[in-house]
Amino acid sequence: QLQLQESGPGLVKPSETLSLTCTVSGGSIGTSDYYWAWIRQPPGKGLEWIGSSYHSGTTYYKSSLKSRVTISVDTSKNQFSLKLNSVTAADTAMYFCTRHPPYDFWTGSYTVEGSYYFDYWGRGILVTVSS
């Protein structure tokens, strides 16, 4: 059974970098055909996709976060990570790691457009931005 587990500091100071890791067990990131993604949820609010990364290095980011975010995959450790720099209180949220297939569900073509549905999720980690 695939499991995802987030880890990292629960408190980050404003202007610093938020760094989280998602450890995957029950499956290999390097050989499984999925994008690995981060989604966040501010307290009491809805869900926001941050970005997705394939083990080849192909990445997609939400445009409003693109200048501050890096998602990378480490196949040797079976982990992927999120770095978000210059954080503010608006980045306070529960951060979930998750995955989605790399192909359009209806056509089967290998394109990220049409591929976004998230079937396995980590438990989430609450990150608070505060001095």
Added chain:
Amino acid sequence: DIQMTQSPSSLSASIGDRVTITCRASQSISRYLHWYQQKAGKVPKLLIYATSTLQTGVPSRFSGSGSGTEFTLTIDSLQPEDFATYYCQQGYSTPPTFGQGTKVEIK
């Protein structure tokens, strides 16, 4: 970005009721619409993908329909474990975006 709007934002229903939640997209998303259930303090759970396909293990009282810009999630005979917040999500284009959620509460 494609905006997803759910209605209602919340509803009260009784055990055994039939519940319908609507999700509208700001532009056509074909049938790339997915539904999630999130219980309080828990992880979102994929319920239905590609408009109408139930994820493994999801009870058959859940169903989805629609295409283009308008979609519905229906729960037939609401059960105690169904009280939760439901989110729709478009998977048609980058960035994938979610509705604001519909909270289903006990009447």
